[in-house]
Amino acid sequence: MTDTPPASAAKSSTISRRREAQFEALMEAAEKRIVAEGVGALKARDLAGDIGIALGGLYNIVADMDDLMLRLAQRTMGRLDAALEAGATVTDEPVAQLQAIALAYYDFARQNLQLWRALFEMRLKNPDLPEWNVAAQLGLFRHMNGPMARLMPDKSEMERTLVARTLFAAVHGIAVIGLEERLIAVPPQALAAQIRWLVRAACKDVAS
Template sequence: MGSNRETKRAELRERLIEAAEIELRDKGLAGLKARDVTARAGCALGALYNAVEDLDMLVLEVNARTLAKMGTALRASLPGPDAQPVESLQALAEAYIDFALENRRIWLALFEHRLPEERTVPEEHRQSHSVLIDGIAAPLARLRPDLSPEALALRARTVFAAVHGVVHLSLQGQFVGVPLQDLKSEVRALVEIMARRAG
């Protein structure tokens, strides 16, 4: 009996996550409403709070899925082991841009969503963000074999932040952002400069 109840709860949770992802893709984070999610999932509003803690935690679940998909795309973009480090960094940056362009609203939700100040992000969700920088460390290590593991991890974060900042401003249509038609070429130039300085 208990097992059957847990199975139904898990199925409901999965439906809610899928519904929330569709809502986020359609309306973005600002347009996400619990009633719309539960209506799409085919359940009562109160059922959401039986399956997950609240709407914030549901967004975290969607974000974890987004990060997993992005990680797959980034890994698939990497050239072979004989590729030059800068070639690997360029491939990762281009795959990151493609993912952001193709999944704009759920990509933005990764960086726009904030839990209330009194709550902390669960550790497993923090760890899921590692896919954003995992692939950067190996080519950087070839460019800078002198760096300690700690310094290398910090440099990988800096490289990611630089590329992400350009992409984020561009996709938000900010005045200082790079026009979309020039985004890939400008990011390529940025990666080239960073790689040259790193070496």
């Protein structure tokens, strides 16, 4: 087996850097369009024009529009994961920790409204999600593992996971309704108070 010729290696490195730059530009252009117009406005031809490539060149960067949207979701979930991580480190007291995580979720949704909505509004032609996307979704729940274990020490991991997901669904519902522009606006402070109350009430029930 021979080493790669220096010239070929340099060329491969240049191509790799160019593709990475194009990928980053594509992600930023897509996020900009989502923020401005919502995920339904994403069109391959528009995005290709945004970054100055031919339509066919777009599919040298991503496999198809499903791939594009899943990778956009991955970026958003990465930011959300960091926000939840920050919330989880506020305190070690389990109820307060779960409240902080829930509020971090709400704050992220409020501050990144269109990108957050896109996580739930993407319409994929192929419903079978890749493993890396599923893993990212499941990974968001890990921040609740510690406080749930302290609140429910005698319960199985499966039971704690079910309660954690139910609690997440309830917090998500408050966020969705509260941030829905067509309904009567609810001040952020009021929504935050509702979220704290919900988490406190749920924790009191599961710990009893």
